Amino acid sequence: MQIHDVPEPEPGPGQVLVRLIASPIGPADFLTVRGLYGHRPELPATPGAEGVGIVESGRGLLGRLRVGNRVAVINEGGGNWQEKVVVSALRVVPLSRQIPDDQAATFFVNPATAFIMTRLVLKVPPQAWLLQTAAGSNLGRMVIRLGRHFGFRTINVVRRREQAEELLRAGGDAAIATESESLEDRVQALTGGMGAPFALDAVGGETGSAAARSLAPGGRLLVFGTLAEEPLSLPSRMLFLGTKRIEGFWLSEWAGRQSIVSMMRLFRRIQDLMAKGVLTTETGPSFPLDDVQGAVRQALAPGRSGKILLRMGA
DSSP states (O other), X not given: OOOOOOOOOOOOTTEEEEEEEEEEOOHHHHHHHTTOSSSOOOSSOOOOSOOEEEEEEEOHHHHHHTTTOEEEEOOTTOOOSSSEEEEEGGGEEEOOTTSOHHHHHTSSHHHHHXXXXXXXXXXXXXXXXXXXXXXXXXXXXXXXXXHHHHTOEEEEEESSHHHHHHHHHTTOSEEEETTTSOHXXXXXXXXXXXXXXXXXXXXXXXXXXXXXXXXXXXXXXXEOOOTTOOOOOOOHHHHHTTTOEEEEOOHHHHHHTSOHHHHXXXXXXXXXXXXXXXXXXXXXXXXXXXXXXXXXXXXXSTTOOSEEEEEOOO
């Protein structure tokens, strides 16, 4: 990755020009850079799927109405790791002043994914168990807080015992440390031998496979990540005995099937839950755009906590 000076972009019909303030570095950005994401941009390309900024100009009625607004910039195809970006006026969300810039920069991907999977796709009811892998991530912690807010119970899978203890202190109902205990045995003990009726997996490999084997009859597993970069492996009989389901979830595809009204309703829910402290993101150090390589090294550092932000300006 290199920094280059390029001509300032001009908005076309229905588009806005946004002066970016900050953009986070997330797993989808790394997958895109490595050519492993669900779609590949035409090169040379600029990463960055999220961000916050000020609309400087716009074309079309909606574009002109957005001028001067501080907005979350949703740019699924990438492009937010730069000072100014042009996007559709439908891809910017005016934000309440209550939401600080670091939270505004991370407005969409993790908060929307956590909310949609638990509330709109799985529709986890109060008191039901939800099993999740990679529970120590920012998204995993959002799921824990969603459980507290809406009344469902979470079983949180991490690798180390100290991580498990931390998630219990953070509000998780149960935690499993895979380095020292069996995921499947612990789920059976916690659920009285029934298994988990709902599960989320961002890991794959043996951890994701163990989560799938821990489903209750009629249980559903949503797969939304591949951190282990290894496939799920489980017997076919396990699925049809008890009619269990494994499904994929990709935020971009889900959002593409929704109406504008549905998306606006979702944005309002996210802002409300952010203001209540439910869908907030733990952030780490910020780096100037000129030091993008240092920012990426920090984001990839083992044991790092908090989302790394690129700062483009005040």
